[in-house]
Amino acid sequence: MEGVMRTDAKMRTESGAESSPRGPGCSLRHFACEQNLLSRPDGSASFLQGDTSVLAGVYGPAEVKVSKEIFNKATLEVILRPKIGLPGVAEKSRERLIRNTCEAVVLGALHPRTSITVVLQVVSDAGSLLACGLNAACMALVDAGVPMRALFCGVTCALDSEGTLVLDPTAKQEKEARAILTFALDSVERKLLMSTTKGLYSDAELQQCLAAAQAASQHVFRFYRESLQRRYSKS
Amino acid sequence: MAGVVAVAAESLAGGRARAARTVLDQVVLPGEELLLPEQEDAEGPGGTGERPLRLNAGVRARVRVVCGPGLRRCGDRLLVTKCGRLRYKEPGGSGGGGGVYWVDSQQKRYVPVKGDHVIGIVTAKSGDIFKVDVGGSEPASLSYLAFEGATKRNRPNVQVGDLIYGQFVVANKDMEPEMVCIDSCGRANGMGVIGQDGLLFKVTLGLIRKLLAPDCEILQEVGKLYPLEIVFGMNGRIWVKAKTIQQTLILANILEACEHMTADQRKQIFSRLAES
Numbered sequence A: 001m002e003g004v005m006r007t008d009a010k011m012r013t014e015s016g017a018e019s020s021p022r023g024p025g026c027s028l029r030h031f032a033c034e035q036n037l038l039s040r041p042d043g044s045a046s047f048l049q050g051d052t053s054v055l056a057g058v059y060g061p062a063e064v065k066v067s068k069e070i071f072n073k074a075t076l077e078v079i080l081r082p083k084i085g086l087p088g089v090a091e092k093s094r095e096r097l098i099r100n101t102c103e104a105v106v107l108g109a110l111h112p113r114t115s116i117t118v119v120l121q122v123v124s125d126a127g128s129l130l131a132c133g134l135n136a137a138c139m140a141l142v143d144a145g146v147p148m149r150a151l152f153c154g155v156t157c158a159l160d161s162e163g164t165l166v167l168d169p170t171a172k173q174e175k176e177a178r179a180i181l182t183f184a185l186d187s188v189e190r191k192l193l194m195s196t197t198k199g200l201y202s203d204a205e206l207q208q209c210l211a212a213a214q215a216a217s218q219h220v221f222r223f224y225r226e227s228l229q230r231r232y233s234k235s
Numbered sequence B: 001m002a003g004v005v006a007v008a009a010e011s012l013a014g015g016r017a018r019a020a021r022t023v024l025d026q027v028v029l030p031g032e033e034l035l036l037p038e039q040e041d042a043e044g045p046g047g048t049g050e051r052p053l054r055l056n057a058g059v060r061a062r063v064r065v066v067c068g069p070g071l072r073r074c075g076d077r078l079l080v081t082k083c084g085r086l087r088y089k090e091p092g093g094s095g096g097g098g099g100v101y102w103v104d105s106q107q108k109r110y111v112p113v114k115g116d117h118v119i120g121i122v123t124a125k126s127g128d129i130f131k132v133d134v135g136g137s138e139p140a141s142l143s144y145l146a147f148e149g150a151t152k153r154n155r156p157n158v159q160v161g162d163l164i165y166g167q168f169v170v171a172n173k174d175m176e177p178e179m180v181c182i183d184s185c186g187r188a189n190g191m192g193v194i195g196q197d198g199l200l201f202k203v204t205l206g207l208i209r210k211l212l213a214p215d216c217e218i219l220q221e222v223g224k225l226y227p228l229e230i231v232f233g234m235n236g237r238i239w240v241k242a243k244t245i246q247q248t249l250i251l252a253n254i255l256e257a258c259e260h261m262t263a264d265q266r267k268q269i270f271s272r273l274a275e276s
Helices: A002-007 A089-105 A129-144 A171-176 A203-233 B205-211 B217-225 B245-257 B263-275
Strands: A031-035 A043-049 A052-062 A075-081 A115-124 A152-159 A165-167 A179-186 A192-199 B002-004 B033-035 B071-074 B077-080 B084-089 B100-104 B117-126 B129-133 B140-143 B163-170 B178-180 B199-202 B228-232 B237-242
Touching: A031 A129, A031 A203, A043 A129, A052 A129, A075 A089, A089 A115, A089 A129, A089 A152, A089 A179, A089 A192, A115 A129, A129 A152, A129 A179, A129 A203, A152 A203, A165 A203, A179 A203, A192 A203, B071 B100, B117 B140, B117 B228, B117 B237, B129 B163, B140 B163, B199 B245, B205 B217, B217 B228, B217 B245, B217 B263, B228 B245, B237 B245, B245 B263
Parallel strands: A075 A115, B140 B178
Antiparallel strands: A031 A043, A031 B002, A043 A052, A052 A115, A152 A165, A152 A179, A179 A192, B033 B077, B071 B077, B084 B100, B117 B129, B117 B163, B129 B140, B163 B178, B199 B237, B228 B237
16 A cells, blocks of 8 residues: 555655654654553553644543433543633544544443543644544553453645645644645454535545545554554563 | 554455454454354265265354453454454363453453452441442442341441452343352452451552463562452452551552563562662
């Protein structure tokens, strides 16, 4: 699939004048992850993509209020806190997107009448925030030992006015883009779990972005695998 | 921070099912599918290697394996649901079945399992039952008759806030967990209210399993250090009592730190403590 990324002339693989250097052969920014860094939550993870960083904590399966309990599966709650200010409508909508993605993947039927809470704190925002939040949530759920049917990752694409596709855009690229598309993909067959888009784009461009996101997701999943192997090799 | 720059690309068709045997003791991720080994063909009654006639000639029978924590059945394959190392235990003795597969994962949150011995804290007394907090998603219920020698006239002396060591008789996802402090013969067998003083602290579930393993040297070394009483709950709680408060605290710190120390570091600490 390296071929797909190189032969497609519209895709930029060089970072150019970006402040954050990108890895050779892959358009995603440098990423890093740390697990089990908080002592209170059952699982926690911090995910860094370039300069964007999100910290996630997972509590569960824990007690749930009778008004919120579901008789045959776990109640999943996502709370996203911005870096400054009170959470507003944008945070609410991102929480809903992350919750829908997690519900598709977490095996809630194994823990009915419990609650699984994912708390995300934005540490720094330099573009692709939703994708970074999705990755942090996935790593934190794995760290907490919540049963899942697959892993998931988030990838953001930006289309600028000429139609050039940039994966994992920075804040500057996002502002200048004419369309920003974020996809959540699962690890088993790279299927689409969630997509949210903003801006103007054609049908063909959507398919192209989706294909590019699927190719880029392999790098993220390979990073997950290496990161988890490193964690279990210490014990 | 574990940083990685991805360089080489893989084919898009990842996630093929692998044979469970080839992945033993390796880290497996949620979403992976594992194939079970196939059954060996039994020798025919004639003894000359005749094969028994099969009704469905194309399909080979699979061995019956027990699917432990972290694995789910999905068709005739196993689906991994938690991240950890895949372990296997041979079938013992009379060869019934094909053994047990499970995923050894590191977790902090306890989920009640039938038969587990746990330490609980009594949170409420309502009528004939006590509500006991065991660290799961809901409090377990403990009947006042489930103690050795308890009758309706002779109630056990249990107050709110007491520590209880008991085992689960009912623990599934659909019902409230129930625990008792007697075994199937009606004897306490070490269970019941845990005495005065001592210190209760929480560790990860993996550490408890490691300490309770039959060949664990940590416990023997700790026992040589100071005389102590210790109770392990499978829900990640440990209760420790030594002669003085200082010794109790030292023991608690050692046990908490055991998870991250290598054997050499541990021996150093023990020898330093034994001298002082």
